Amino acid sequence: MAHSFPEWNFDSNHSTEAENGRIVVIWNPALSVITYLKAPQLVVCGVFDPITSCSFTVAFVYAFNDRMNRLPLWADIKRLASSPVLRNASELSRHLEYEKMEQHKKKYLENFALMYGNQTVEEFIRIIVRDEKIVRACYAESTDWISSEDFVEMMLVDSVFILVFLKQTGRRYIDKTGDFLFDKSCHRDTIFEDLLLLENQLPFSLLENLFGPFFIKFGDNLTFHELDSAGVDIVGNKVERGTSFERGVLTMPCFTARGHTERLWRNIMALEQCHYTYAAYVCHYITFLDFLIDTEQDVELLVNKGVIKNLLGHSESVVEMVNKMCLGLADNGSYYYDIAERLNKYYDNRLNRSLATLRRVYFKDLWTGTATIAAVIILVLTLIGTVTSVLQVTQDDSDPTKSLLPPPPSRDL
Structure with a gap:
């Protein structure tokens, strides 16, 4: 059957209880079909077409030739006539x-x-x-x-x-x-x-x-400050409006926080929620910021990176504005899902965090970096000298010629 009708569904009344069953029902998988009754001479199915939302019940009959053998068929049909399945179309539709x-x-x-x-x-x-x-x-x-x-x-x-x-x-x-x-x-x-x-x-x-x-962890504890501590380089893009994360560099569009910024954004977000559900770019961007901005340190970092131009004066005002704008926002997914996933993977990499700590503590400026390199050189030279001394002592102890006593002086006059 699978060879003759590939990818189609089928059912049959042939079984150990109905060895003479000869009914085979085949249907397109686009339809939803449930078998209510399988008897030796009868198969009753419920059919639902999701395209047209049409549902109906169908009975397939293959009667035996002998009159006496057909008596069970008539009994089955009489029972079906009084069955609530055939009379309650709405229940059938829900069941299908x-x-x-x-x-x-x-x-x-x-x-x-x-x-x-x-x-x-x-x-x-x-x-x-x-x-x-x-x-x-x-x-x-x-x-x-x-x-x-x-x-x-x-x-x-x-x-x-x-x-x-x-x-x-x-x-x-x-x-x-x-x-x-x-x-x-x-x-x-x-x-x-x-x-x-x-x-x-x-x-x-x-x-x-x-x-x-x-499931990835995003939005609970991960902030811009933590991304920066993990070595993520945050760059403000004044030309293009897209956001990207490649090779440890998070590029974001710049914006200016003014007195009317919240009112402007709320109107755009309301328009997207009502008419552009599948193109809610501003809603997704604000949600992305809301996930990553929790403290004044996050805002100050974005100001230093050129992502935010803060004309409100206090960083706390920007935090409050961003965090409030996502209240009551319908969640229909996000264009930033893949970026968030890559940021989490980058942050979870211990090597990235270790290298970031090394750069931040020991190479934060020219003088600190020079001092670090000088200290490393001195440490290496000291280590080389120590190893050389240990090897020299070891060689002296293992040399048999140096452990022999000198011969006694001769007594001949």
Whole structure:
């Protein structure tokens, strides 16, 4: 079947309970299909088309030739006639939407395995199995009716979906991605709202154990002052408006902090939030500044680097202005995601911080650098002299000719 209809989905009523089943249902993966009933002569499916939002129920019949053998078929049809599934179209639609979302989650798991390897997935399974009793105890209602295998699979699929969804949310997509959750912002917002519901949440301890290595730390403690201490060279760009980070140099557009700057920026940000959600350049830039400016030292550093021209007088006024402007701002990802990721990697590199400390303490100016080099030369010469003396003493002790006593004088007259 997979050879004749590649990448299509199918189901059949042929099984150990229905050895004579002859019905095969094949459908395009763009449709969401769930099988409600499989009998030897009947297959009933619910179909949902996400493009047209149309849903319906369809029954496939392949009756036996003998009248007596067809009696079970008529009994099945009578039961279907009174079934609430056929009478409640809205319930069917919700059920199919749920099934569609479950299939989408499994696609996330497949892509996750391709990106991070099957070993990572197996490690996730090992952690879930290890903590299964603790995870089950976190739920108010009993989960004993779910088998261990199904429970582990459910936790795995939902956890990976949350992980991939959160990582993808931080990025900014200009073109269509092929993922309906991100091609329309309303779907992404709906998922966020669903994740906040208590009945949809997974135990935080489980997510913390699984997600620890995957998320970068940005915005909590990392500031411009700390980036400078790690050796990041911050440069103000008066010509171009773009921000870049290459080879340890963070280039940023310059701006002047005036009395009307906050009012101007707030109006531009409001315009972007309402009409340019996917091109909110000013909102993203202000958010980037908000992450990295926490103290007056950060502002003074940017003033010295030529990034900010402070006409407000006090550095504290700039800190307060930048930190307040992001309050209530809708988070739709950021164009600075990749830059933030590279900055964190650069800061986490111990060699970069060590070299920065060396330059800042021992080579901060010409005189300090000259004194440092002179001290190193003296230290090297002293070390060479010490090693030479030790080697000389060692050679003297190991020379057998120098340890022999002189011969006694002759008694011959």
